[in-house]
Amino acid sequence: xxxQTSLGAAVPAGGRIASPGRIRRALGRNAPxxxxxxxxxxxxxxxxxxPAIASLWLSFTNYDLLQSPTFVGTANYVxxxxxxxxxxxxxxxxxxxxxxxxxxxxxxxLLVAMAFNRGIRGLPLYRAxxxxxxxxxxxxxxxxxxxQLFAADGLVNAALANFGIIGPSxxxxxxxxxxxxxxxxxWQFGSPMIIFLAGLxxxxxxxxxxxxxxxxxxxxxxxxxxxxxLTPVIFxxxxxxxxxxxxxxxxxxxxxxxxxxxxxxxxFYTLYLYQEAFGFFRMGYASAxxxxxxxxxxxxxxxxxxxxxxxxHYDD
Amino acid sequence: MSDIRLNxxxxxxxxxxxxxxxxxxxxxxxxxDQRLRFIWWGSQERADRTNKAVAAYLExxxxxxxxxxxxxWSDYWTRLATQVAGRNAPDLIQMDYRYIFExxxxxxxxxxxxxLGGALSIADFGENNINAGxxxxxxxxxxxxxxxxxxxxxxxxxxxxGATPPSQAITWDQFAANCEAFAKANTxxxxxxxxxxxGLEPSFELWLRxxxxxxYNDDGKVGYEPADAAAxxxxxxxxxxxxxxxxxxxxxxxxxxxxxxxxxxxxxATGFAHSNQFVGYQKLNKAKLVISAYPVREGGQxxxxxxxxxLLSLSAGTQAAEAAVKLANFFVADPxxxxxxGVERGVPASDAMRAQLGTTLxxxxxxxxxxxxxxxxxxxxxxxxxxKGAGEIAFTLTRISQxxxxxxxxxxxxxxxxxxxxxxILERA
Numbered sequence: 001x002x003x004q005t006s007l008g009a010a011v012p013a014g015g016r017i018a019s020p021g022r023i024r025r026a027l028g029r030n031a032p033x034x035x036x037x038x039x040x041x042x043x044x045x046x047x048x049x050x051p052a053i054a055s056l057w058l059s060f061t062n063y064d065l066l067q068s069p070t071f072v073g074t075a076n077y078v079x080x081x082x083x084x085x086x087x088x089x090x091x092x093x094x095x096x097x098x099x100x101x102x103x104x105x106x107x108x109x110l111l112v113a114m115a116f117n118r119g120i121r122g123l124p125l126y127r128a129x130x131x132x133x134x135x136x137x138x139x140x141x142x143x144x145x146x147x148q149l150f151a152a153d154g155l156v157n158a159a160l161a162n163f164g165i166i167g168p169s170x171x172x173x174x175x176x177x178x179x180x181x182x183x184x185x186x187w188q189f190g191s192p193m194i195i196f197l198a199g200l201x202x203x204x205x206x207x208x209x210x211x212x213x214x215x216x217x218x219x220x221x222x223x224x225x226x227x228x229x230l231t232p233v234i235f236x237x238x239x240x241x242x243x244x245x246x247x248x249x250x251x252x253x254x255x256x257x258x259x260x261x262x263x264x265x266x267x268f269y270t271l272y273l274y275q276e277a278f279g280f281f282r283m284g285y286a287s288a289x290x291x292x293x294x295x296x297x298x299x300x301x302x303x304x305x306x307x308x309x310x311x312x313h314y315d316d
Numbered sequence: 317m318s319d320i321r322l323n324x325x326x327x328x329x330x331x332x333x334x335x336x337x338x339x340x341x342x343x344x345x346x347x348x349d350q351r352l353r354f355i356w357w358g359s360q361e362r363a364d365r366t367n368k369a370v371a372a373y374l375e376x377x378x379x380x381x382x383x384x385x386x387x388x389w390s391d392y393w394t395r396l397a398t399q400v401a402g403r404n405a406p407d408l409i410q411m412d413y414r415y416i417f418e419x420x421x422x423x424x425x426x427x428x429x430x431x432l433g434g435a436l437s438i439a440d441f442g443e444n445n446i447n448a449g450x451x452x453x454x455x456x457x458x459x460x461x462x463x464x465x466x467x468x469x470x471x472x473x474x475x476x477x478g479a480t481p482p483s484q485a486i487t488w489d490q491f492a493a494n495c496e497a498f499a500k501a502n503t504x505x506x507x508x509x510x511x512x513x514x515g516l517e518p519s520f521e522l523w524l525r526x527x528x529x530x531x532y533n534d535d536g537k538v539g540y541e542p543a544d545a546a547a548x549x550x551x552x553x554x555x556x557x558x559x560x561x562x563x564x565x566x567x568x569x570x571x572x573x574x575x576x577x578x579x580x581x582x583x584x585a586t587g588f589a590h591s592n593q594f595v596g597y598q599k600l601n602k603a604k605l606v607i608s609a610y611p612v613r614e615g616g617q618x619x620x621x622x623x624x625x626x627l628l629s630l631s632a633g634t635q636a637a638e639a640a641v642k643l644a645n646f647f648v649a650d651p652x653x654x655x656x657x658g659v660e661r662g663v664p665a666s667d668a669m670r671a672q673l674g675t676t677l678x679x680x681x682x683x684x685x686x687x688x689x690x691x692x693x694x695x696x697x698x699x700x701x702x703x704k705g706a707g708e709i710a711f712t713l714t715r716i717s718q719x720x721x722x723x724x725x726x727x728x729x730x731x732x733x734x735x736x737x738x739x740x741i742l743e744r745a
Contacts (some may be wrong), residue, residue, distance in 0.1 A: 064398060065397040067422060102721075125392070152566060152569075169566060169568075172566070203701065214605055240468075257571040258390065259711070261568060261715060262568040263718045263724065278394040280705075280708050281393075
């Protein structure tokens with residue numbers, strides 16, 4: 001393990017093959033660095049890479065924790081692909097969530113960032129306040145709060161009652177439950193907002209001045225200057241938020257109390273995976289589900305990068 | 317203690333020695349100081365009672381340490397399975413009838429037969445209560461209390477509506493009519509006669525048993541037809557339509573805990589639960605609750621059964637079996653332990669213990685004991701333990717009942733779906 005990692009570091013810039021002596025010297029030179037990295041390296045190999053490799057192996061087995069894993073070849077993957085209606089249901093819910101929450105969240109984040117970019121007083125304070133939900137968003141406490149907000153006798157319905165509307169129990173009605181989770185996600189617009197704000201600051205103001213002199217309206221300036229120059233930032237936010245949305249777990253787990261209900265309407269992919277693993281003790285099958293998700297996210301990200309050359313403008 | 321000073325060298329020496337010792341099998345070095353680990357699921361109330369009982373036992377048995385650990389039901393089985401898989405199982409394990417076969421047959425539990433009559437004096441439990449802890453003829457679980465399914469209701473609310481609450485004296489059809497009458501009386505907005513039991517496995521099972529059917533046959537296969545499930549869904553759909561039970565979005569909030577039951581959340585005057593939970597329900601409900609049997613089927617068979625609410629098992633790898641058995645015996649056969657635990661885990665199986673318990677119980681607990689005695693006429697044989705995958709099927713029943721309740725499926729389609737999904741889950745398990 002150590003020799004492998006150090007080997008890469010020991011190859012000199014010229015690309016010559018390192019002799020053992022050279023490796024030793026390089027190792028000696030870099031030893032303090034590796035020492036400082038040690039906690040992270042231990043965590044990475046022990047808690048991330050090791051378990052990931054183990055789960056790849058488990059995905060070809062049946063394993064219920066009590067008995068040793070039995071090898072079943074690709075049976076788990078075949079079942080996912082051909083005979084698992086819950087997989088299909090979870091995919092549908094997850095894709096719907098990604099497709100709805102990511103664009104909405106990005107649009108909302110951009111809107112707030114643009115409002116902030118006009119140079120309002122006390123910006124750092126507002127920025128901090130608006131960023132706060134992002135820090136809290138994936139926490140259990142917020143999900144519990146959400147459950148209270150959208151319950152039959154929750155705050156949302158109390159507000160609606162003022163207008164004579166009797167709202168349903170949003171979180172336990174299969175027609176609405178997923179949308180409460182989308183709203184929760186949009187509400188956590190803080191981190192893309194901060195990045196958008198930084199991106200907006202980078203756009204030279206003389207461009208806008210020139211455009212105004214030429215008589216371009218604010219809308220036209222937005223579409224012809226702001227958006228094109230912001231595309232690298234939009235792209236970055238899009239990729240990060242999409243990956244996050246695919247992996248969303250806590251809100252659905254808390255709001256449905258781990259059931260993914262009602263009627264699987266909040267059965268996020270990760271929640272289904274969790275149920276299979278820790279509810280029904282099918283560790284092998286759950287591992288296969290996890291690897292399928294890895295592949296799906298990888299494909300999605302690859303497509304994003306491929307498409308980027310057509311719509312992302314880097315100013316070089 | 318304060319006189320012992322450590323310099324750096326002795327500190328390092330002693331820690332190294334301690335590390336070396338623990339590497340050679342840990343606790344063995346402190347043999348006279350025995351340590352037991354005990355894990356159970358349950359509420360804070362249960363933990364308080366259990367810790368108090370353990371403390372009382374330790375007072376009389378110095379040299380023993382007991383590390384208790386408790387979690388909620390849904391997290392319990394994950395934690396236990398992980399610990400067993402990691403060869404780190406606790407010595408004393410609270411076990412459920414649903415899982416005891418699985419754990420015993422995989423060699424995770426210790427047979428207790430050799431302690432019978434010795435450290436473990438449970439002869440007066442009666443054959444049925446002892447056999448409920450047996451797997452393949454060997455004893456793996458000690459009955460911690462007897463319970464049965466039950467209907468719990470707010471008597472004052474039923475009275476205010478002028479309707480008759482559920483009991484073994486009425487039929488299911490009468491119950492449906494009574495719920496409708498309750499709705500017509502309309503005493504409170506958003507308040508219904510009963511929770512919607514169409515997705516509750518124990519209620520469905522009881523209803524099947526009254527017709528001579530079962531959730532699972534002796535061979536572990538599905539014990540009912542699609543038409544039976546459809547009839548069950550239809551029965552509740554009609555009550556729902558008449559406003560007799562809570563609407564589906566209220567029922568969907570019930571996650572099978574005392575806290576989320578429509579009775580506790582104030583939407584229903586009746587809820588369905590296990591009888592030993594009556595103590596917990598009364599604690600969380602302001603209204604005075606009554607515990608009663610389910611409605612019956614005209615000319616039908618007994619639907620209820622006495623079930624070990626939970627069992628106490630020993631891990632196969634325990635290093636202190638004798639001490640663990642003695643503590644277990646204290647919980648079920650020693651008046652001191654039994655009286656501290658009360659009936660929170662169910663009514664004690666031992667006749668002698670139950671008899672001496674009578675004077676120490678509060679009103680709620682006393683009601684529960686009376687209930688267990690009163691339902692004898694509607695109690696049938698204990699069904700075989702549910703097959704592997706039964707937990708997932710209970711989950712499926714709830715989901716399909718929701719699909720019918722939200723009118724995404726007809727009752728007939730729901731019945732077909734339930735049997736086909738249950739069959740395929742059993743084949744897979």
